[in-house]
Amino acid sequence: MRTVTVEKQPLRAGVLMPTRDLVVAWSLIAVIAALAWVVTAGQARGMGNGPGTMGMALPLFLLLWLAMTAAMMLPSVAPVALTWGHGIARQSSGVARAVRTAEFLGGYLLVWTAVGLLAYGGLVLSGDLVDRDPQAGKWIGVAAFALAGLYQLGPLKYVCLRHCRSPMTQLMRYAGFRPPLRDLRVGAHHGGYCVGCCWALMVVLVPLGVMNVAAMAGIAVVIFLEKLWRRGPLLARVTGVAFLALAVLAPFQDWLLPGLTPTGVTM
Template sequence: MTAPQGITPGAGMGAGAARLTPARLAILLGGPTVLALASWIYLGMMIGDMSIIPGMKAMMMPGMMFTPAPLAGLFLMWAVMMAAMMLPTAAPMIMAYARMQALDRARGAGWQPVWMFSGGYVVAWASFSLIAALLQAGLTHLALMSPMTMKAGSGPLAGTILIAAGLYQFTPLKQACLSLCRTPLHFLMTEWRDGNLGALTMGWRHGLFCIGCCWALMALLFVTGVMNTAWILAITLYVLMEKTVPGGKAFSRLAGLALTATGLWVLVG
């Protein structure tokens, strides 16, 4: 796994940047941008009228959560939400990947690998969405979540989720995954694979690292409400800041302290 032939960490990035004309940049971002915008639009429609979620009526009936329609609806809801939230935060990595590939494009290669990279990233989060949907179905089946508000119905469960999310911010796994998300060049130089399949694999692997970084933050939606617009936007903005602002690791630990303290307050309150 090496960087493209003829591209070095310094020269390659510079050469790639020089070839990213406005027209090529539009082509580069076209696929991911359209997918992200479509996801936000459909997510907004679901938030505005949850009856359009497949199987929503069946979710209100006891014992129906693990039937095909509600499970399909929950998976669709989570998959759309994760695409809307996480694709914008992956923009720095997608741009870095395009720059690394610039010399190949100069020799006649197309833009398909950039789209494949983005697709692999979305597929990884879709896999996470399946797990989240199954977990939500299980908690709702056990009457630990409300099918109407889609959030934890008990203080102990909410407090436990908050504390778990807060403590996870301090774990080596969280910090290692965050470091890879914050340093696109390091990820690309160590994980590079050629061709469309290689791009898909790289996007998938970056998505896995991103899940390792953010899964606990997504669990907060079980506390605040899975379709809570304010918290969806807040978590999206926080993840973007955690990945990009200077001092992101310290920022992450401060958030961990706040989440843990809030969880303890919920438990004893």
């Protein structure tokens, strides 16, 4: 008797829902992500790049953080949200399915908004340190790249990445949750795994620049491929090694630290 080994593949949206519903749902999420990119890029163009929060108060920062998170994360989380709203939590009404999907995404983004509070505190601290001593930016950059690289290569990254790539078992368990706010809770729970998977990638925006649109786009591509490409775990390891290399180069290459270099200062 031959033994057939079946490789686990990342979740594919569309298995549990009609093609027309899939097209409509994907189109709406794509529009939301595109609008978020437009808002983020427009604001970045007006602000430039630099250390700290660049004068942003917390409410404005959180609004931009939410837009940035939606732009970077929605393409990779869309398959999970659509499968939940249109498949596992199936309803006869198209409106009900749309509401479930929207509530899932709301819970997901709520978790990332909470992360934005921590990010704001970290940027305030790093900005103060650079204001006091511009040379401190080099070592903050080294720490950020090294932390991101080590986490990318560590075990917790792969626990969270495995969930994000193959969440079906967890989603089936969520189906037993009771109202109220079941879909919001499910989105928040999945968002926690996503934070565990992606926070280290977001940390490198401290040295590269929080409003660096090119860096955001590059990280968004890495996040998408890690979760949905069959070689995603290998990509995560390669990215980790690359970040460690950048940590070694950062003290000697100022161009790697635009987010930690005050205007007109050469470190």
